[in-house]
Amino acid sequence: MAGTNRGSRREDGGRGVRSAAALAGALALLTAGAGLGAQPAGAAATYAVKVQLLHAAGTQSEIHVWDRTTWKEYDVPVADGADSGTVALPAGDYLTIANYTDWTVRTGFVPKTFKVASAATTVTLDADLAEPTGFTVDDPGAGPVMTDAWYTLPDGQPAAFQVGWGRQLSAAPITLAGLTLNVHQVLQKKGAGQNRPSPYRYDLFHQFHDGSPASPVVAVTTAGLARQQTSVRAQGAGISATLWGTASTEDGSQSGTYLDTAVPLAVSYTHYLTPGARFERYLEYGPHSVSLPHLELPAGDAGATEYVGRAPFTNRAAQFTASGYADGTFSLNESASLSDAYGHEGLDNESRTTYRVTSGATVLGASSVLSPYDTYTVDAAASYTSFKINHTVLRAGAQSRLSSRVSTDWSFPRSALPGGGTGTGKLPVADPRLTVGGLDARNRAAAGPVQVKASLVPRVEGTTATLSKVEYSKDDGATWVVAPAAGTPGTYTVTVPADAAFVALRVSGTDSAGGAVTQTVLRAFGGPAAENALKVGATSVGTVVVNEGKTFVPRLTGQGAVTATFTATDPSGISAAGVYLYHGSYDSPDGIVNESVPADCVKRPASSTYDCVAAIPVSGRDRIGLNKLAGTWSAAAWAFAEDGKSFFSGPVPGTGAIKRSSALTVDAAPEPVDPGATVTVTGRLTGSAWEYGASTALAGQKVELQFRKAGSTTWTVLGSGTTDAKGAVKVTAKATVDGGYRLKYAGTSASASCYSSVDNVDVR
Structure with missing residues (x-):
């Protein structure tokens, strides 16, 4: 962490x-400044003060000094890997604080007060x-x-x-x-x-x-x-x-x-x-x-x-960053684009955002694919009497299977702008608010009717807004059904089909300033059917190859990384892609490890296909954490098209084996041994326990005894044994010639194979 x-x-x-x-x-x-060179006329005398940090070797250190009268700060230059620095100080009382770190091993502070009189001095700080x-x-x-x-x-x-x-x-x-x-x-x-x-x-x-x-x-x-x-x-x-x-x-x-x-x-x-x-x-x-x-x-x-974290996740005006209008220019920034239904502002760092501004048939501006932090500006000349702004955000990923696309269309007359187009202020638009009743802790609804509460919240005070229609879709927006109004104002009934994995929502309304809004939320909440892949447009992802097809044995603690390679394709190009691994079913996995940053994708010459490589951090204790998750992991991937319209998210072909590490000790006795006498080879088999960040005995496992005659490179199997509750095993053999003995563990679907070291025995 x-x-x-x-x-x-x-x-x-x-x-x-x-x-x-x-x-x-x-x-x-x-x-x-230390008196070793010229000083400005009239300047106070300064003296070289060396500040030395003891017993902190191997750390990165930083040292600062403060005048205890004025609390002016002096930085003490410390070279990389060094433990001391020198600073020029006038006479006075001082406080110094050294802070040092080698991150996971030791980190600390050493404060100390000292005085400077009329000569150079050395201040010693002791990390011990x-x-x-x-x-x-x-x-x-x-x-x-x-x-x-x-x-x-x-x-x-x-x-x-x-x-x-x-x-x-x-x-x-x-x-x-x-x-x-x-x-x-x-x-x-x-x-x-x-x-x-x-x-x-x-x-x-x-x-x-x-x-x-x-x-x-x-x-x-x-x-x-x-x-x-x-x-x-x-x-x-x-x-x-x-x-x-x-x-x-x-x-x-x-x-x-x-x-x-x-x-x-x-x-x-x-x-x-x-x-x-x-x-x-x-x-x-x-x-x-x-x-x-x-x-x-x-x-x-x-x-x-x-x-x-209640669904749906939709955009709203952020408290500190929001779209606005000033001096004939739209500044569009919908940073709170994926806020939850409880009102907590939210955004997705890996989401992709586009803006499009039109006036009638004239396109005033259409952004490229942006990050959720970017601001897009568009000029709104006085000759245009009406405007339409589309804001679309796309996202995908292991923990982001809801609100995969949120597209909002706002339209309003020029007269609704601040000062009728001559002022500065908020956009004259309204934000839909949606709350779905009956969702479980995974934001899923059971088959049957659920109540959807909908409203419009204008961003400009004094404006009122009226909701006109709520629609829903079970097939990712291919077809829509109008939701009938329920008894309570602003409440609508959505009938969730039994075969729906997700339900999309679309709301429309108008406001008193002459504006209108339509917002479409793809996969607004989950349904009773198993989750499935989402493919919009031509974007596709090929087979994922994990760790070059070889078993990956993560470190027990600390961070390692498994490499995953795949291809992503779209006619317009790929703006971003990523991959993650899951254990169990795609619908309800019991383990997930995902990349910390999107994949690195390179376009093939004269092709719409990109070769992508992702590094997925994996450690036994911190990232996996449970022994039961050892074994086969499946791959899922996501990709966004360069045009901001097409994308893919879901399971793809490809698996990877992630196993617990194992280790064997060996001891052959007696040494030396008489010809024909019995050599007893003992060992202990242990495996990493991901739950506890330690090793534990592997009981009931078959261990093979192998022998290599001195001067030979060929190993011969002499026998086998089964480990006891403490992981101990004993196998015997007849001594014939000088040679080395080792133990071999073939491994299982959960534990990696291993060999012991070699114990050489001379025959007298």
Whole structure:
């Protein structure tokens, strides 16, 4: 897992990585400022201060110094891989903080105060003085995942940001009035991962005032924490979503780093929080992110369950970024293009967006395929009296099988624009709001009637809007049925057929400013039938080859990657494509691993076919997480056409074998041995246990004993044995000549084959 920067922190993660040229320039200025070169007339004398960090070899380090009177900051240049730097300082009292990291091994801070009098000096910082910081809870099943910490200086400015994995973030003690160490730590159930999400998450925050103590650890009890139940609905085949969160201080300062854990879909999870602390959050379904309201709760149960991710997912005016009109120009940005029915703003990073603006038969602008963040501008000359804007967003993927295409058509007269076309403001349009009753936790409806609540929300105050029609389709928009109005105003009845895998919705209406809107949501919610592939237009994807057709044995911990290759084709070209692997059925898999970025696709010469390569991160514990998921995985893929009209998403031919690693020990005795005597060969067979990130005995497995005569390259099978409950095996053979013995495990559909090392035995 990894923290992600959502604020203003540097992309180098605070490691202070600099170019050689920049470092040389800084050292040149430093030399001049240290009295080794000319100083400007009248300038205060400065002295070379060397700040050295001990016992942090092999880390990336960053050192800063602050004047304790003015709190002016000085950067200490530290070369890559170095543990010291020199800075020119005038006489005064100072605070220095070194932060160092080698990511998953150790990360920490070393603060220290010092004085500069009238000569050069050396300040020594010792990383061995740093002690782990974080929290202990009275839940023995919970363990730390990540820790985020930073200091707040006495003048209120935040400083020295750092992120550590597990309990690896440490801080050395210091006593200094006004200096605050802020610590945010996330804990979850031990052994949790992507396909085995934790049923709870702890977000704990504490401030150590007036410095950091010798043991910066806080003990808390679950009974004393705030508790929020949250239920996240699935919108596809995902097993889990990713919750990101950051903590902020009373004055609003924060590290800007969001810490992540997997949370389960289709069931509730418990969120434990430090009472009174403010936590900002967002949720990710793969590339689809949904903004959540911040939490700032008192101790105890928050009461009502919080719900996230109800279908349909449609666009709405974003709080901070939305389409507008100014100075005769449309600025189109529908960034909240995939918001859920609960009102949480959302977008899909891998979605594709297009805009088209017309006036009558005249096309004023038609965008290329854009990302959901892009803004598209179109001139609206005064001679045009009416406008029509189409916004279409396409998406596909393992966890994005709903709202595959959302297309909205707005039309309005020029008179509806701000100032009649001479002003600045919001687009004079209305957004449909749709809520479907009776959906289960996977956003599926049973066969039969369901109630759909529909309304229109104008973006311009004082405008009213009237819904005129709701339609639905069971065949991905090929045919449409008008939904009859139910008894309650704004409620319509949609009859879901038993053979419908998905249901599409289309709504139409008008507003009091002379505008109209029609929105079509393909695959708005799921039906009772098994999910199937979606193919719109000519886009197609060929067979996926996983790991060159060979068995893939992931590392038990850490990150490895399996390669998947495939072809994607469309007459207009391919703008983006990707692949993921699933275990079990496509409709309801029990495991998923997907690529972290779209595939790299290269067009074949004089062809509409692209060769694509994707790297799918896979590790035994974190990405797979369950031993039962070892074996055959199937492939699914998605692709968007360059014209923004055609796309494909669904299962494709191709499978891959992902197996648990195995290992064998060997020991042949006695050594040496008499001719004709018995050689007893023992060993132990173990396999990786993905649940626990460790190895475990493989019992009841056949192990073969092989022998190679000295000087030969040929192996002969001498016998076999079966491992006991502890994985131990014993096989005997008659000694005839000098040679080597080894054990072989042929493997199974779930465990990879392996050989032991060779144990050579001399015959006397």
